[in-house]
Amino acid sequence: MRIPVPDEILPAADLGRVHCVGIGGAGISAIARIMAARGIAVTGSDDHDTPFLPALRELGVTCHLGYDAAHVGxxxxxxxxxxxxDDNPEVLEAQRLGLRILPRSAGLASVMTGSRVLAVAGTHGKTTTTGLLTSALLAAGADPSYAVGGVLTATGRNADAGTDDLFVAEADESDGAFLHYRPHAAIVTNVEADHLDNWGTEEAYHRAFEEFVDTIDPCGFVVCVVxxxxxxxxARTARAQGLDVVTVxxxxxxxxxxxxxxLDGATSTCRISRGGADLGELRLRIPGRHYVLDAVAALALGLQLGFPFDALxxxxxxxTGTGRRMELKGEAAGVRVYDSYAHHPVEIRGDLEAARALAGEGRVVAAFQPHLVSRTxxxxxAMGVALGAADEVVVLDVYVAREDPDPEVTGLLVARAVPLPPEHVTYVDGLGAAAQVLAERSRPGDLVITLGAGDxxxxxxxxxxxxLPGGA
Incomplete structure (x- = not known):
């Protein structure tokens, strides 16, 4: 559903009682959590329970399961x-009553009003980089508000209302939300075409990032991973426009x-220099080169704000990560099982590279669920080609999410493109079948990784x- 962004976005304190449609999602739940922490009356609904809801209920937020006009209250x-x-009964009821209706982007902009916004944008790596930046600033003595697209392992939460004027926000480009945040500073991790169901063409997608840079405070800056x-x-475009740019x-x-x-298994180390001068060593407890780049981008923003290198x-x-970003789910029978949100060919490739480093002498056994008909x-x-970096691959059907199914676009498009011998590629129907094949194909020392933005x-x-012994 497309809800227009109002010309004037009111501060959250002026919104009155707020009801959140889709409160179980990462983005809406973060907004609700910050509002509730600030004393704003919040309720919400979702069509299913999610890991974000228990923490909201602990704050006193009523979270309904299922959508009903009566929930608007x-x-x-x-x-x-x-x-x-489009037929959501709660939205239809709000329209009938003439209530103020905000899209997620405007809701987040509302809670950020009055803050120095530090926005993290990019096709890939936004959630991890937002988490890294938040962790770095907390260690450096800041107390920022933050809204992340996943649960921070360190805090167990995806959002908090801090006490200082900094607000760290994951800036989502999928629906143009990031064009409404007016940040003081920003990180751009990468720019590679995605979400073409919204943007239409690769050129339009890139132009959206140029528009995003135009929204940054002229007295602020942008960090770009070059x-x-x-x-x-x-970065070149931003500099030509006179904006302060830091490249990493x-x-x-x-x-x-x-x-x-x-890169050594689950850890990464490097040294950092600026202008030829060595600043020191950076040690990370997350695997993969792409995560190192995310961390250094966060470091650069913190340094530009004046925080010391050692503390950052x-x-x-x-x-140690955010939920669903190379998240270790457990180990059984000598097999480690990880979960990742990767749903774009570049993300799949990066996480399989990290999985390979983690696996050591073991094999990588991957399961992938394509996300969205339009993306598939x-x-x-390209998704199938990227999956070829694994030793065994299981492909599920498309998780359609907000779109309608298309019989011409299924997971078979992905499975048929995997460049492995046919006996190492399995197409399955359903989560249970996928789990069964993964358990059958894995052996002690292997690493199993599930990839995708769906269920x-x-x-x-x-x-x-x-x-487990005796497992069903």
Missing amino acids: DADTLVVTTAAR DDPGAAGL GESADADLRIHDLA AEGLAGF RIFGE ITGVGPLVLDLL
Whole structure:
């Protein structure tokens, strides 16, 4: 459902009683949590229970399961998820009553009013980088508000209302939300075409990031990871417009440069220099080169704000991840099981590279659930090619989410493109079948990883149960 962003976005304190449609999602639940922490009366509904709801209920937020017009109650404002259907009864009731209706982007902008917003944008890595930046600032003595698209392992929450004027926000480009935040500073991790169901063309997608840079405070700055061609081009555009730009990466011309990168299983180390001067060592407890780039981008933003290297580096070193980003679900029968939100070919490739490092001498056994019909139509073949980095691959059907099914666009598009012998690629129907195949194909020393933005996250625990002695 597309809800227009109002010309004037009121501060959250002026919204009256707020009802959140889709409160179980990462984005809406973060908004609700911050509002509730600030004393705003909040209720919400979702069509199913999610891991975000128990923490909201602990704050006194009423969270209904299922959508019903009666749930709107005496609300003054609705904040609505982009995943809501056009016939959602709560939205229809709010329209009938003439209530204020805000899309998720405006809801987040409302709670950020009056803060120095630090926005994290990019095609890939937003959630991890937002978590890294939050952890670094907390270690450096700041107390920012934050809204992340996943649960921070360190805090057990995806959002908090801090006491200082900083607000760290994951800035989602999928529906143009990031064009409404007016940040003081921003990170752009990379720019590579995605969400073409909304943007239409690759050119339009790139233009959206140029518009995003235009929204940054002229007295602020942007951090760009210049190892990525899209972000490097954006850095050049931003500098030409007179904006202060800090570049990071392994590239020789990066302002904050990575040296001596070493990836060793679940850890990564490197040294950081600025202008030829060595700043020190960075140690991370997350695997993979792409996560190192995310961490250095967070470091650069913290340094630009005036926080000391050692304190920021300590916060980054203590970061152990966010939910669904190379998240260890457990180990059974000598098999480790991880879960990842990766749903784009580049993300799949990066997480399988990290999985390979983690697996050591073991094999990588991957299951992938394509997300969205439109994305699978465009990137299905590339998804399959990226999955070829695993030793065994299980592919599920498309998780349609907010779209309608298309019999011409199924997980078979992905499975048929995997460049492995046919006996190492299995197409299955359903989460239970996927778990069964993963358990059968894995052996001691292997690493199982589930990939996708849909409900495949529930497969990992099923695999662990099957691997246990006497597992069903």
